[in-house]
Amino acid sequence: MQFSYEVKDSYAEVKSVGRLNMVAAPKLREVVAEVVAAGSSRVVVNLAETDFMDSSGLGALIGCLKAARQAGGDLRIAAVQPQVKMVLELTNMDRVLTAYATAEDAFGDD
Amino acid sequence: MTRFWTRLIVVLTVILGVNYVAWRWMASLNWDAWWIAVPLVLAETYSLIDVMLFGLTVWNIKFRKPPPPAPDTATVDVFITTYNEPLDLVMTTALAAKNITWPHSTWILDDGDRPEMRQLAESNGIGYVTRGADWTPDMPRHAKAGNLNNALMVTSGEYLLILDADQIPEPDILDKTLGYFNDDLVALVQTPQYFINVPADDPLGSQAPLFYGPIQQGKDGWNAAFFCGSNAILRREALMQLGLVGYVKATEKSIKRALAASKQAIKKARRSPEAENPLVEQMLNDVEAATESAQKELQDGASLSEITYRVRRKVDDAVRTLVAADFSALQSDLEEIAAMELAHVGESGVTTVASDAVDRMSGRDWSPLGALESVHAVLDAISVERTDEAQPIMPLATISVTEDMATAMRLHGLGWKSVYHHEILANGLAPEDIKTMLTQRLRWAQGTMQVLLRENPLVQRRLKWGQRLMYFSTMWTYLSGFAAVIYFAAPIIYLTLGILPVNSISFDFFIRFIPFMVVNQLLFLVAGHGIPTWRGQQYSLALFPTWIKACTTAARNVWFGRPLGFAVTPKARQSGGPSWSLIRPQIIVAVLLAVALIVGLIRLLAGMSEPLGTLVNVAWVAFDLVVLSVLVKAVLYKGFVPESGPEDVGPERPEERNADAV
Numbered sequence: 001m002q003f004s005y006e007v008k009d010s011y012a013e014v015k016s017v018g019r020l021n022m023v024a025a026p027k028l029r030e031v032v033a034e035v036v037a038a039g040s041s042r043v044v045v046n047l048a049e050t051d052f053m054d055s056s057g058l059g060a061l062i063g064c065l066k067a068a069r070q071a072g073g074d075l076r077i078a079a080v081q082p083q084v085k086m087v088l089e090l091t092n093m094d095r096v097l098t099a100y101a102t103a104e105d106a107f108g109d110d
Numbered sequence: 111m112t113r114f115w116t117r118l119i120v121v122l123t124v125i126l127g128v129n130y131v132a133w134r135w136m137a138s139l140n141w142d143a144w145w146i147a148v149p150l151v152l153a154e155t156y157s158l159i160d161v162m163l164f165g166l167t168v169w170n171i172k173f174r175k176p177p178p179p180a181p182d183t184a185t186v187d188v189f190i191t192t193y194n195e196p197l198d199l200v201m202t203t204a205l206a207a208k209n210i211t212w213p214h215s216t217w218i219l220d221d222g223d224r225p226e227m228r229q230l231a232e233s234n235g236i237g238y239v240t241r242g243a244d245w246t247p248d249m250p251r252h253a254k255a256g257n258l259n260n261a262l263m264v265t266s267g268e269y270l271l272i273l274d275a276d277q278i279p280e281p282d283i284l285d286k287t288l289g290y291f292n293d294d295l296v297a298l299v300q301t302p303q304y305f306i307n308v309p310a311d312d313p314l315g316s317q318a319p320l321f322y323g324p325i326q327q328g329k330d331g332w333n334a335a336f337f338c339g340s341n342a343i344l345r346r347e348a349l350m351q352l353g354l355v356g357y358v359k360a361t362e363k364s365i366k367r368a369l370a371a372s373k374q375a376i377k378k379a380r381r382s383p384e385a386e387n388p389l390v391e392q393m394l395n396d397v398e399a400a401t402e403s404a405q406k407e408l409q410d411g412a413s414l415s416e417i418t419y420r421v422r423r424k425v426d427d428a429v430r431t432l433v434a435a436d437f438s439a440l441q442s443d444l445e446e447i448a449a450m451e452l453a454h455v456g457e458s459g460v461t462t463v464a465s466d467a468v469d470r471m472s473g474r475d476w477s478p479l480g481a482l483e484s485v486h487a488v489l490d491a492i493s494v495e496r497t498d499e500a501q502p503i504m505p506l507a508t509i510s511v512t513e514d515m516a517t518a519m520r521l522h523g524l525g526w527k528s529v530y531h532h533e534i535l536a537n538g539l540a541p542e543d544i545k546t547m548l549t550q551r552l553r554w555a556q557g558t559m560q561v562l563l564r565e566n567p568l569v570q571r572r573l574k575w576g577q578r579l580m581y582f583s584t585m586w587t588y589l590s591g592f593a594a595v596i597y598f599a600a601p602i603i604y605l606t607l608g609i610l611p612v613n614s615i616s617f618d619f620f621i622r623f624i625p626f627m628v629v630n631q632l633l634f635l636v637a638g639h640g641i642p643t644w645r646g647q648q649y650s651l652a653l654f655p656t657w658i659k660a661c662t663t664a665a666r667n668v669w670f671g672r673p674l675g676f677a678v679t680p681k682a683r684q685s686g687g688p689s690w691s692l693i694r695p696q697i698i699v700a701v702l703l704a705v706a707l708i709v710g711l712i713r714l715l716a717g718m719s720e721p722l723g724t725l726v727n728v729a730w731v732a733f734d735l736v737v738l739s740v741l742v743k744a745v746l747y748k749g750f751v752p753e754s755g756p757e758d759v760g761p762e763r764p765e766e767r768n769a770d771a772v
Contacts, residue, residue: 022346056266056351059331059503063263063355065415066502074419076168091354095362096494098413110423 003031011107012040017049020057032064032075040061041073044106048079055085061097076106112639113171119633120165131623138612138619147611150600153593160590161630163583168324168637170576177289184288186214186343187267191257192275193221197230199539200275204236207273212284215267221257232682241500249500253610254339255513258506262349270349270763274340277303277538281533287343297348297526300326301341301533305495305540307750311640314547315649316540319641320634326530328637334580335530337518340538348526352517353505353525361414361494361502368491369408372401376486376572389432396428397485404492414494421492451740459574509564511674512557519565519581523572523767541697542749544741545689548656551649555588555660556674563668591657598654599731600697605710608719615723648740655695687746700738703731707747 003024005014019027021032028045029109031088045061047053056092061077068075080088100106131154131524139147157692188207192200200218207216220227231238239261245251258272271290273279287299302322308314329335337344376398384390400421407417496502507516518528521605541547567573567581603609612619634643666672707728714724 014310022268022350026264026266030135055347055354058354059263059350062354062494069493069495074415091351092358093354094413095358096414098416 005031005035007038007040010043011044013044013046013103015046017020019052020047020050020060021052021054022056024058025060028060029063029067033067036067036071036073041068041071043068043073044100044103044105045075045077046079047077047081047084048077050084051081053084055087055091056090058087058091058093060085065097069080074107076100078103078106112636115632116168116171119629119636120169122629123165123626123633126562126622126626127161130626131158133153133622134612140442140609140611140613143609146596146600146603149596150474150611156589156593160586161633163552163579163586164325164637165581165633166576167328167332168633170329171637172330172350172530173325173327174330174529176286178180179285179293180288182213184212184269184272184291185267186212186269186284186288187215187261188216188271188273189219189258189261190273190275191219191221191254191340192227193257195252196277197224197227199226201230201234203273203278204231205234205277206278206281206682207604208234208236209281210279210284211281212272212288214271214284215265215417217265217353218271218348219261220477221251221254222332234336237265239717245376245500249335250498250508251500252504252508252513253511255504255506255508256500256518258513259353259501259508261506262346262505263501263503266360270344270346272340272342272344273536274538277340277536278538279536284343286533286535287531290531291343291345293527295525295527296529297345297521298335298337298528299343300338300528301531301535302326303338303341303538304534304536306537307539307542309750311743312645313740313747314541314544314739315645315744316547318571320638320643320646323532324628324639327532328529329580330528332576333574334522334577335518335527335528336584336677337514337521339512339514341536342514343716345526348521349505349517350503352507352520352524353503356504356507356520357496357502359412360499364491364496364498364661365414365418365493367409368488369405372398372485372488372492372757375488376401379485381679389436391427394485396755397489399426399427400424401488418493421489425489456541475661494731497605510557510560510563511553515558515584516561516565517700519567519570522577523570523690525753542747543689544692544744547744548653548692550701551653552656552660555657556664558588559661559664560583560668560674561585565760587650588657588660591654591661594651594654595658597651598703598734599641601700601727601734602706604719604723605706605713608713610723615720615726645740648658648737651737652696652733652740690745693741693745694737696741700735703734703738707731 002017004017005012010012012096014028014031014035016024016028016081018024032043032045041078043064045064061075077097080099085094088097088099100108120718131151134151139151141147190200190207192206200220204216204218210216215237217239218227218231219239220231221241223240228238230241241251241256242259242264245256250256262270269288271284283301287301290296290299303318304322305316308316326335357473376394379385379394380391385394404417404421409419429662490497494502503518506513507520510516521565522528541550561567561581562585567578567585570578573581600611604611634647661670663674667674710719710724710728710731713719715723
């Protein structure tokens with residue numbers, strides 16, 4: 001699992017590559033905390049190359065969402081793959097998070 | 111074979127029990143004394159249902175074979191939960207945990223946040239976890255469930271072995287249990303809790319051979335083996351899934367509730383003195399518009415993060431615009447003043463409003479909106495951060511002080527399986543004095559009743575009927591306090607007043623009652639393979655004040671939000687002499703029983719009552735007194751003294767150790 005991030009005009013994009021599971025979850029929290037602390041509270045997690053996610057990974061996303069919201073911003077997810085979509089539905093997390101088609105779309109409306 | 115005999119006796123018990131209780135209802139009630147006749151027949155019906163539920167439990171008794179080996183990639187975190195137990199006790203367990211052969215990480219979860227504990231853990235290469243920064247003092251802590259939930263967020267093992275601070279694990283505990291998880295649907299493996307500081311006659315009824323035996327094996331047969339808080343292995347994925355599902359549910363509920371309440375809150379705010387300010391009035395209009403459109407979006411199925419984000423955005427924008435307008439008026443006033451008093455301004459030039467003032471004053475707490483508490487509360491609740499909990503994801507259930515039972519029930523509700531592994535793989539310490547024992551039993555009973563009242567298993571649609579009844583069965587047993595009172599009262603009433611709750615004590619009575627009683631005892635004998643169950647039967651009646659208190663306090667807690675009076679069970683023996691005051695109600699009952707015995711005999715000699723009725727009731731009183739006598743032993747118990755020197759780790763109980771080989 002690898003995370004990298006890039007600060008764009010109106011948001012920061014965190015790329016997650018590989019398996020976002022219980023081992024990678026704490027790492028994702030750290031990366032997003034770092035991004036938010038650096039001043040970008042509008043965060044998109046790009047999941048285009050995340051081929052597997054478990055409940056711990058989703059839990060980390062919720063933790064990151066909380067961190068971004070508390071900093072006055074938001075966290076959004078983009079480009080989910082079929083397995084991730086399934087996990088979102090299984091846990092009803094699709095009721096909470098909107099999966100945007102691409103990272104650019106995520107903050108497209110504001 | 112055992113299963114066949116057990117089932118045969120279950121069938122007989124049900125037939126004979128229904129035969130007796132149906133006759134009691136239809137043909138035996140003494141309506142002249144309905145005030146004792148009806149309670150007694152209700153108590154007997156309660157007991158019949160109790161034994162039928164026990165019968166149902168052992169009907170599917172499951173004797174498991176050892177599981178296949180687990181893949182050696184399986185990663186495990188061993189959690190040792192502690193709050194205030196002595197450091198050496200915790201370290202003994204932690205070092206034993208460190209010696210578990212399967213590769214793992216050991217963690218001490220210290221809710222007492224003790225620096226000495228941390229130091230000891232670190233110097234022994236053991237992980238140490240305390241509550242993180244999110245657990246601010248205004249957040250509910252949820253005791254052990256909170257402690258575990260906190261640790262789940264900072265560790266990453268695939269499986270979790272949970273141990274109470276006094277439960278010393280065997281090195282092979284994981285080798286013998288992890289293999290069950292080869293079945294992808296297994297979320298929990300529970301092993302027995304066994305106590306090494308208990309003498310053979312077990313005066314405090316600490317060992318639970320019936321529960322960690324036929325009852326758990328029976329529940330296992332219905333895929334309803336319980337999680338009992340310690341000596342259990344859990345699958346992280348299952349717990350996290352539970353946490354997520356719970357998070358979504360709680361968030362959705364809180365947003366719906368807040369949106370529904372917003373109209374009322376805004377109305378209320380409009381009547382407050384602050385609302386006379388046109389600025390505030392405009393804000394309230396904007397907030398109302400925002401919540402109304404959020405309600406519509408919710409109906410249209412928009413995601414909760416979008417809805418809450420938009421509400422917050424709109425409200426913040428409105429507040430900002432208005433605060434900024436206010437400030438620009440202020441700024442022009444300042445400029446006018448400066449123009450009039452130009453001579454006095456000097457070097458610094460025109461006074462300006464600080465550039466971040468608009469931001470500061472637009473913050474939730476400082477803006478005029480902050481003064482309107484009702485609106486403030488609604489806006490806080492329209493969020494996805496779960497602001498009322500320290501962390502959004504709470505995998506272990508927090509609806510009860512027995513988080514274990516509630517968690518297991520929810521796991522079963524999500525379709526996960528559980529396993530009961532009938533082999534002692536950890537040795538623990540039981541309370542050594544009656545006070546601690548009573549505190550512990552009260553807590554278990556309270557927790558169980560909380561689950562019943564908050565999430566009644568009978569109406570959990572996602573549980574199978576067998577599972578619903580297995581949970582309900584355990585809850586049902588905790589109602590025994592009320593039945594016990596009636597069982598004590600009925601013979602006292604007959605012997606002292608001569609009032610019989612039945613029409614007559616006749617052949618009809620004995621022919622129905624005795625076979626039921628015999629087969630009932632036989633059921634315990636066969637289902638339990640002869641393990642000692644008498645101690646348990648005594649305590650289920652003798653602790654009636656504890657069970658009743660548990661029911662009433664749990665009901666007050668769930669329905670009226672009153673505290674339970676929660677106490678952590680102390681692991682060290684409480685000092686002081688015999689505490690007779692702890693069993694005052696039972697002493698009063700025993701005295702009443704003894705008085706009734708004497709009065710009954712006098713009435714018999716005076717020819718005021720019939721011999722057969724007196725005999726039956728005297729026997730009944732004798733039984734009650736024998737039941738209560740266990741408490742004398744318990745109060746006088748001075749703690750555990752090893753029978754044969756300090757090297758002996760305690761009495762072995764082969765019949766408890768491995769009943770798999772049937």
